[in-house]
Amino acid sequence: xxxxxxxxxxxxxxxxxxxxxxxxxxxxxxxxxxxxxxxxxxxxxxxxxxxxxxxxxxxxxxxxxxxxxxxxxxxxxxxxxxxxxxxxxxxxxxxxxxxxxxxxxxxxxxxxxxxxxxxxxxxxxxxxxxxxxxxxxxxxxxxxxxxxxxxxxxxxxxxxxxxxxxxxxxxxxxxxxxxxxxxxxxxxxxxxxxxxxxxxxxxxxxxx
Amino acid sequence: xxxxxxxxxxxxxxxxxxxxxxxxxxxxxxxxxxxxxxxxxxxxxxxxxxxxxxxxxxxxxxxxxxxxxxxxxxxxxxxxxxxxxxxxxxxxxxxxxxxxxxxxxxxxxxxxxxxxxxxxxxxxxxxxxxxxxxxxxxxxxxxxxxxxxxxxxxxxxxxxxxxxxxxxxxxxxxxxxxxxxxxxxxxxxxxxxxxxxxxxxxxxxxxxxxxxxxxxxxxxxxxxxxxxxxxxxxxxxxxxxxxxxxxxxxxxxxxxxxxxxxxxxxxxxxxxxxxxxxxxxxxxxxxxxxxxxxxxxxxxxxxxxxxxxxxxxxxxxxxxxxxxxxxxxxxxxxxxxxxxxxxxxxxxxxxxxxxxxxxxxxxxxxxxxxxxxxxxxxxxxxxxxxxxxxxxxxxxxxxxxxxxxxxxxxxxxxxxxxxxxxxxxxxxxxxxxxxxxxxxxxxxxxxxxxxxxxxxxxxxxxxxxxxxxxxxxxxxxxxxxxxxxxxxxxxxxxxxxxxxxxxxxxxxxxxxxxxxxxxxxxxxxxxxxxxxxxxxxxxxxxxxxxxxxxxxxxxxxxxxxxxxxxxxxxxx
Numbered sequence: 001x002x003x004x005x006x007x008x009x010x011x012x013x014x015x016x017x018x019x020x021x022x023x024x025x026x027x028x029x030x031x032x033x034x035x036x037x038x039x040x041x042x043x044x045x046x047x048x049x050x051x052x053x054x055x056x057x058x059x060x061x062x063x064x065x066x067x068x069x070x071x072x073x074x075x076x077x078x079x080x081x082x083x084x085x086x087x088x089x090x091x092x093x094x095x096x097x098x099x100x101x102x103x104x105x106x107x108x109x110x111x112x113x114x115x116x117x118x119x120x121x122x123x124x125x126x127x128x129x130x131x132x133x134x135x136x137x138x139x140x141x142x143x144x145x146x147x148x149x150x151x152x153x154x155x156x157x158x159x160x161x162x163x164x165x166x167x168x169x170x171x172x173x174x175x176x177x178x179x180x181x182x183x184x185x186x187x188x189x190x191x192x193x194x195x196x197x198x199x200x201x202x203x204x205x206x207x208x
Numbered sequence: 209x210x211x212x213x214x215x216x217x218x219x220x221x222x223x224x225x226x227x228x229x230x231x232x233x234x235x236x237x238x239x240x241x242x243x244x245x246x247x248x249x250x251x252x253x254x255x256x257x258x259x260x261x262x263x264x265x266x267x268x269x270x271x272x273x274x275x276x277x278x279x280x281x282x283x284x285x286x287x288x289x290x291x292x293x294x295x296x297x298x299x300x301x302x303x304x305x306x307x308x309x310x311x312x313x314x315x316x317x318x319x320x321x322x323x324x325x326x327x328x329x330x331x332x333x334x335x336x337x338x339x340x341x342x343x344x345x346x347x348x349x350x351x352x353x354x355x356x357x358x359x360x361x362x363x364x365x366x367x368x369x370x371x372x373x374x375x376x377x378x379x380x381x382x383x384x385x386x387x388x389x390x391x392x393x394x395x396x397x398x399x400x401x402x403x404x405x406x407x408x409x410x411x412x413x414x415x416x417x418x419x420x421x422x423x424x425x426x427x428x429x430x431x432x433x434x435x436x437x438x439x440x441x442x443x444x445x446x447x448x449x450x451x452x453x454x455x456x457x458x459x460x461x462x463x464x465x466x467x468x469x470x471x472x473x474x475x476x477x478x479x480x481x482x483x484x485x486x487x488x489x490x491x492x493x494x495x496x497x498x499x500x501x502x503x504x505x506x507x508x509x510x511x512x513x514x515x516x517x518x519x520x521x522x523x524x525x526x527x528x529x530x531x532x533x534x535x536x537x538x539x540x541x542x543x544x545x546x547x548x549x550x551x552x553x554x555x556x557x558x559x560x561x562x563x564x565x566x567x568x569x570x571x572x573x574x575x576x577x578x579x580x581x582x583x584x585x586x587x588x589x590x591x592x593x594x595x596x597x598x599x600x601x602x603x604x605x606x607x608x609x610x611x612x613x614x615x616x617x618x619x620x621x622x623x624x625x626x627x628x629x630x631x632x633x634x635x636x637x638x639x640x641x642x643x644x645x646x647x648x649x650x651x652x653x654x655x656x657x658x659x660x661x662x663x664x665x666x667x668x669x670x671x672x673x674x675x676x677x678x679x680x681x682x683x684x685x686x687x688x689x690x691x692x693x694x695x696x697x698x699x700x701x702x703x704x705x706x707x708x709x710x711x712x713x714x715x716x717x718x719x720x721x722x723x724x725x726x727x728x729x730x731x732x733x734x735x736x737x738x739x740x741x742x743x744x745x746x747x748x749x750x751x752x753x754x755x756x757x758x759x760x761x762x763x764x765x766x767x768x769x770x771x772x773x774x775x776x777x778x779x780x
Contacts, residue, residue, distance in 0.1 A: 084285030084692070085667070086551060086583060086610050087641075089342070089368065 100179060106134050106156065106187040117179045123171055127158060134187065156187035214239075218247045227252045246270055253277070254712050256294060256318065257737065258765045261302035272311045273337075274299075278318035280715050280761055281665075282690055284342065287717060287759070289743055291774045294318045296343075298772075304331035312337040312363075319343070325350030329357035336388075337363035344370035348397065352378035359383075362415075363391040373399030380405040389413040393420035395444050395475055400424045411436045420444025423477035431460040438466045442496075444475035452482050461486045474498035474524075481509040491516035495543075498524040500550045507561075511536045521576075522546040527561035527583060534566030538573025546579035551610060564591030571598035579604040587644055588616045592626025602634040606641035612668040615645040622646050628653035631661075641665040651675035655682025663688040676700035680707050690715040698725035705733050713763040721760055724753025729762070730780035737769060738762045740778040 100117045113133055120126045134156075158170035162181040170178070170185070221244055224230055234244040250273040253259060265271070278294020296318045303310055310332040320343045328335065335358045348371060354364060355378055379401045382389075389409070394401070401424060410416060410433050417440060419433065425446035434440070450457045470490050479502050491497075494517050499510060510525060511533040517523075520541040527549050529537070537544070547570060549562055564587045571577065571594065578601045587609050607627075615622055623644040631637060631654050638660055642650065646669035654661065655678035662685050670676070676696040679689070680703065689711065697720030708714060723740070730738040741759035769779045 084282065084287045085612060086608055087285045087665075087667070088551060088583065088608075089284040 100182075102160075102182055102184050104130065104133070104185040104187070107189045109134070115185070117182060122175055123178075127170075130158070130185075130187065157190050158185065159188050160185045214243050217243050221247055225250075249273060250312075251275070255763050255765075256296075256299070257770045258712075258763065258767070260767050261299045263767070265302060265306045265308055269308070271308050273314070274303075274310065274312070275314040275316075276318060277316045280690065280713060281317075281688070282692065282715055282717070283317055287692065289741065289774075289776065291319075292741070292777065293770065293772055293774070295772060296320050297324045300324045300328050300331075304328075308332075309334055311335055312339075314339040314341075315343055316341040317343065319345040320350070322346050322350035322353070326353040326357075329353045334360060336360055337365075339363065339365040339367070340369050341367045342369065347372040348374045348378045348399065351394075351397075352381040355379065355381040355386075356383065359386065360388050361386065362388050364389075365391055365393040365418075366396050367393065369396050371397055373397055375399040377402060377405075379409065382409050384408075384412070387412050388415065390415045391418035391442075392416070393418065393444065395420040395422050395446070395477070397422045398424075403429045407432055407436065413437070414439075416440065418442035418472075420475060421446035423447055427460060427483070428456045431456060431463055434460070434463045434467055438463070439469055440467060441469050442472040442474075443467070443470050445473070445477075445479075446475060447478040448476050448483055449478055449480040450483055452480075452485075457483065457486065465489050468493060470494070472496040472498075474501075476502035476505070479503070479505060481505055484509055484513055487513065488516045492518060494520055496520070496522040498522075500524040500526055500548065502526070507533050515540055517541060519543055522579075524548040524550070526550050526552045528552050530561050531563055531566035531569065534562060535569040535573075538569040541574060543576060544570075544574040545576050546604075547574075547577065548581040549583055550581075551583040561585075564588045567591060568594050568598075571595040575599075576601070578602055581606045581608075583608045583610060585610055586614060586617050587623060587626065588618050589621060589623055589626035589629075590616075590618070592623065593629040596626075596629035596633040600633045600635075602630070602637050604639040605630055605634065605637060606639065606665070607643055608641065609643040612643055613645050622649070624649040624653065628657075631657040636660055639663040642669055643667060647671050648675040648678070651678040655679050658683055660685055662686060664690070666691045666694055668693045670694045670696060673697055673700035677703055680704055686710075687712045689713075691717070691719060693718040695720055697721055701725050702729060705729055708733065708736055708762055709764050711764065713761065715759075715761050716757075717759040719760075721757050722753060723755040723757055726757055726760060727753065727780055734768075735764055735766075736762055737765050738780045739773070740780065741776060742778060743776050 101114045102117060104113045104115055115126070115129065115133070117126070120129065159167050160170055160178070160182045161184045162168050163183065167186070173181075217240070221230070221233060224233060227250070230244060230248060234241045245267050247270060248268045249270055251264065251268055251271055252275045253264070254277050256276045256278050264274075276296065276299065278296070279288050279292060282288060283292070294317060296315055301324075304327055310328075311334050313328065313335075314337075318340075320340060325346055328338070330353075338354055338358075338361075346369075351364075351366070351371070354361065361382075379394075382405075386409075390413075392409075392413075399422075401422070403425065406425065406429065410419065416437050419437065419440055419442070421430070421433075421444055423446050425433075427448055427450045430445060430448070434443075450460075464486055467490055471493060473487070473490070473494055473496070476499060481504065484505070491513065497514075497517060497520055499505065499513075505526070505528070507528050507530040510529040514520075514523070514525075514529075514533070514537050518540055521543050523537065523541065523544060523546070525548070529549070534549075537547075549566075552561065562582070562584045564584065567580075567582055567584070567587075568591050575598075577599050580602065581604070584607075587607065616626070624647055627640075627642060627646070627650045631640070635657075637658055640654070640658065640661060640663070642665070648671045651670060651674070654664070658664075659682075661683045664679060664683070664686065666689075673696055675694070676691070677700050679686070680700070686707075690713075692715075696716065701716070701721050702725055726738055726740060730736070739761045740757050741761065743758070773779060
């Protein structure tokens with residue numbers, strides 16, 4: 001709806017992924033990065049600082065913010081990370097549709113797929129399903145290649161975009177938290193990940 | 209009255225049922241204290257750490273019904289760490305050892321184990337009613353024990369508990385001889401149940417008035433259950449998904465028409481909007497409608513449904529109903545007393561669903577409104593002032609603006625004047641939750657006008673200690689005060705220490721209270737327990753009094769420090 005919402009801009013990227021942007025995307029947390037539309041994005045995550053800036057800064061209001069808000073403004077925290085806000089018990093359960101479809105992009109694929117995260121209970125299940133979904137593609141790739149590639153397969157690192165617009169490695173957070181915050185998935189070629197020291201596979205536990 | 213024999217006085221006391229009144233009666237004189245304590249059957253303990261089970265049993269040998277609350281309210285929002293406390297086990301053990309003929313147990317925010325439930329089920333032959341709200345720590349095995357062993361069970365009500373589901377057979381544990389059920393609520397259980405067992409159970413429960421199903425009960429089972437129990441007064445639908453052209457759905461439509469006793473409808477944990485029309489025939493009798501857990505119903509669906517509900521007194525709904533939808537509620541539901549509007553997506557303002565406009569429409573259309581819980585994306589002073597003019601009967605007013613420090617978007621002012629108007633015109637207000645950009649001024653108003661206020665929840669508000677002091681000094685009836693992320697510190701905390709003995713509890717987190725002040729308070733007030741919840745590893749309870757305390761929970765008690773505190777709690 002509102003075009004000022006930075007999150008919306010990222011969602012309406014035409015055609016999915018901008019590969020140049022991804023090199024910067026995987027920089028250290030907190031560093032400013034460039035969105036695919038070329039605009040500079042605030043390095044800080046959304047949160048009270050943005051609220052303060054948007055609502056009060058422009059009008060030069062002399063508002064004495066409480067200590068806690070000054071702190072929040074200094075070390076901005078994403079809304080999703082403020083514990084206990086909004087004060088809704090079980091908010092994650094209310095109004096939750098029984099399906100959560102997210103796009104899945106695979107580097108090199110001409111088209112994306114969609115999966116419903118709600119039908120899985122663990123990382124293992126999700127990744128197995130993705131393997132099935134994209135094995136066809138990989139195989140087709142082999143068959144269509146004029147040159148015969150090595151048979152040791154192309155390795156992919158599963159990554160996802162979270163609610164803040166950051167690209168994260170799949171597997172770090174508990175499964176349910178991942179389902180709630182995942183907006184889209186990207187299977188990234190490991191060769192791209194090598195230089196960033198991310199060669200070890202994701203450490204997801206087999207339990208939820 | 210003292211010239212009457214005890215039996216006469218006791219008979220008079222039979223007519224005094226409210227806890228407050230009975231407590232007052234017991235304070236009049238020794239004779240009344242004695243008569244009252246022997247005749248008391250129902251006891252409410254708002255903080256399980258304020259008294260021990262042994263003292264409870266000693267004072268009230270005739271106890272039949274016990275209500276216990278454990279964790280502080282902010283535990284609902286993940287502000288209280290796991291294992292903080294609130295264990296019901298010592299209570300059940302003590303009661304089981306005694307000669308108390310317990311019949312009813314109601315727990316809120318407590319930790320309950322399967323062993324406790326089993327002990328409970330085996331220790332009280334007349335046990336009739338178990339109500340667990342926002343509890344955790346047990347599995348469906350514990351529920352099975354209750355089902356199996358409580359021969360005269362009337363009520364098993366599980367509300368919003370975290371229950372580990374062993375995909376059981378717990379429902380099949382109700383013996384064939386159990387025909388006494390009046391109320392069964394298992395909506396919060398996640399696992400499958402034996403549908404045939406459920407049907408048989410309902411069929412042999414002629415007194416069943418309240419049935420709330422979980423998501424695993426499909427529509428065709430619902431249809432069969434309603435055939436067996438057309439006398440239901442309260443129905444919680446589990447899964448409500450089917451093809452509207454199917455035969456099952458036609459049967460459902462037919463049987464629903466027969467269920468003209470249903471006054472309360474909830475659930476819809478899984479729902480196909482196209483099936484909602486089957487509900488319309490019972491809508492005109494509904495007094496309570498809870499659609500706050502129904503995923504995927506759009507504003508239109510909700511509005512169409514509400515239009516049929518002319519007698520509605522309580523409505524719990526998601527904000528996707530929108531301001532327009534609330535307008536329809538306002539023009540349809542003239543008997544409305546309680547409205548709760550929950551956020552469907554708390555973090556996405558893009559789909560902004562309800563604003564101040566919806567609330568103003570409701571206030572104008574529903575003259576009997578006395579209880580509000582409203583999550584919205586924005587609020588204005590003008591709107592609140594209008595609401596205050598339209599509604600002067602509020603008992604509960606809880607407003608949550610999803611951006612917690614948002615000013616009035618029209619004037620850019622804090623919302624002090626708006627909330628001030630609310631407290632000024634609603635003299636019966638007992639519970640208030642604030643949000644939005646707020647300065648000390650709003651607390652001045654609250655202290656001045658909210659004379660009946662018992663519970664106040666504050667977050668990200670105020671400028672200085674004065675704010676908290678206005679409240680502590682002005683709100684004479686205050687019982688529970690919970691504060692997070694406000695610039696209130698030692699000066700406010702220590703000004704009137706005696707005040708806390710008149711209250712149940714005080715919670716302060718992420719404020720500016722120092723360890724030194726807490727020590728000071730704890731030392732001067734032995735009748736209070738002051739707990740410091742310290743989760744970060746670095747502190748190790750260093751003795752620096754200037755340290756800011758992250759979370760403090762203060763409550764009055766008759767029994768000193770509790771023995772079951774976890775490591776991260778420091779009891780001063």
